[in-house]
Amino acid sequence: VTVVAAESGYKPGWTLPAAWYTEPEWLHVEDNRIFERSWQYVGWLGNLTTPGSFLTTTVGRMPVVVVHGNDGELRALVNVCRHRGSVVVPEACGSRKTFQCRYHAWTYNLDGTLRKAPRLGDDARSDQGLALERLRLETVGPFAFVCADAEAESLSTLAAEWLPLLEESGLEYDNLVLRESRTYDVKANWKVLAENFLECYHCPVSHHGFSRLIDLDTYAGHVHSDVFWHFRSTARAAAVETNTAGIGDLPRERRDLWNFVVWGSFMANIYPGAGNISTNRLIPLAVDRTLAIYDFYFEPSATDEQVCENIEFIDTVQQEDIALCESVQRGLRSGRLDRGRFVDTEVFLDRFVREVARHMADDDLAAPVLPEALTL
Numbered sequence: 499v500t501v502v503a504a505e506s507g508y509k510p511g512w513t514l515p516a517a518w519y520t521e522p523e524w525l526h527v528e529d530n531r532i533f534e535r536s537w538q539y540v541g542w543l544g545n546l547t548t549p550g551s552f553l554t555t556t557v558g559r560m561p562v563v564v565v566h567g568n569d570g571e572l573r574a575l576v577n578v579c580r581h582r583g584s585v586v587v588p589e590a591c592g593s594r595k596t597f598q599c600r601y602h603a604w605t606y607n608l609d610g611t612l613r614k615a616p617r618l619g620d621d622a623r624s625d626q627g628l629a630l631e632r633l634r635l636e637t638v639g640p641f642a643f644v645c646a647d648a649e650a651e652s653l654s655t656l657a658a659e660w661l662p663l664l665e666e667s668g669l670e671y672d673n674l675v676l677r678e679s680r681t682y683d684v685k686a687n688w689k690v691l692a693e694n695f696l697e698c699y700h701c702p703v704s705h706h707g708f709s710r711l712i713d714l715d716t717y718a719g720h721v722h723s724d725v726f727w728h729f730r731s732t733a734r735a736a737a738v739e740t741n742t743a744g745i746g747d748l749p750r751e752r753r754d755l756w757n758f759v760v761w762g763s764f765m766a767n768i769y770p771g772a773g774n775i776s777t778n779r780l781i782p783l784a785v786d787r788t789l790a791i792y793d794f795y796f797e798p799s800a801t802d803e804q805v806c807e808n809i810e811f812i813d814t815v816q817q818e819d820i821a822l823c824e825s826v827q828r829g830l831r832s833g834r835l836d837r838g839r840f841v842d843t844e845v846f847l848d849r850f851v852r853e854v855a856r857h858m859a860d861d862d863l864a865a866p867v868l869p870e871a872l873t874l
């Protein structure tokens with residue numbers, strides 16, 4: 499299906515056409531060209547410390563299981579049974595000696611090879627084509643990432659850019675503990691959520707609690723590469739004086755807000771206060787429905803009260819954002835807006851949609867389009 503046409507791509511200063519957010523065929527192409535060609539965050543290494551320990555997630559449309567093998571190696575496997583396609587491991591995390599599919603009991607070793615398949619002949623069983631498909635896995639600090647594309651660049655460039663920033667923030671990222679995860683089911687396209695994250699133009703209008711904590715005049719974005727950006731801002735002087743979230747007692751670097759963005763579908767935030775970082779990954783379920791999964795990490799010294807306070811604060815901001823994103827999706831499907839107009843400070847959105855357009859056009863399915871327009 500050729501869905502990329504010259505007139506339908508990137509236009510500097512303007513959003514992507516509404517059809518890119520509302521027509522199902524666009525998501526299929528994004529699954530192929532964005533989610534399955536880029537590194538995607540999958541979870542915390544602390545859940546994978548012993549042989550047999552595993553966690554499951556979804557990368558784009560692909561169920562994935564990440565497991566600590568008996569040989570000590572971490573592997574990412576496509577969590578889809580080679581028999582007739584059932585998801586093999588349904589639990590979010592746990593520990594297993596083997597992976598047995600619950601449909602007809604095909605059993606896989608932790609390295610993905612097929613171990614037992616009742617009534618399947620020996621020849622067929624030893625067929626390597628019946629092992630669970632293996633994906634690339636790399637880590638940054640305590641975070642595991644997976645990539646389905648053998649050609650994609652290594653994740654080490656991201657690590658080299660990100661880890662120094664984590665150091666600068668004062669976060670003891672090696673000791674983080676995942677305290678809670680929350681899944682938000684949002685009736686909006688994943689790009690609407692990504693774009694909402696890439697500007698704080700809406701913050702004074704829509705996030706009152708947030709705006710009381712953060713000095714929005716200090717909000718500044720930095721581009722590291724095509725796939726990694728960060729924003730930094732400081733807590734308001736008034737919030738420091740009144741010791742909101744205990745920040746008045748903290749060293750200077752702990753009073754800043756840091757937002758990190760990896761290619762739009764993964765974000766992480768360090769909020770002023772006790773050592774914390776919350777990750778947010780976007781998993782598109784449909785063109786107009788996205789799961790936003792938050793993992794809330796803290797340094798071991800964070801108290802239950804600090805953990806609760808931080809999670810509830812972020813939850814409030816997220817509920818406010820969900821209402822905004824769902825409202826945008828309703829407007830986009832009206833058929834009455836082809837493209838929206840960015841303001842000057844929305845340069846990161848411009849950059850993001852340019853990257854989306856570039857990836858969507860970069861394929862032999864369609865004649866490449868947009869080359870001149872894409873140079874910044």
Ligand code: FES
Nearest residue numbers: 579581582599602
């Ligand atoms: S689908 Fe897994 S054993 Fe049949």
Ligand SMILES: [Fe+2]
Nearest residue numbers: 694700705819
């Ligand atoms: Fe927001």
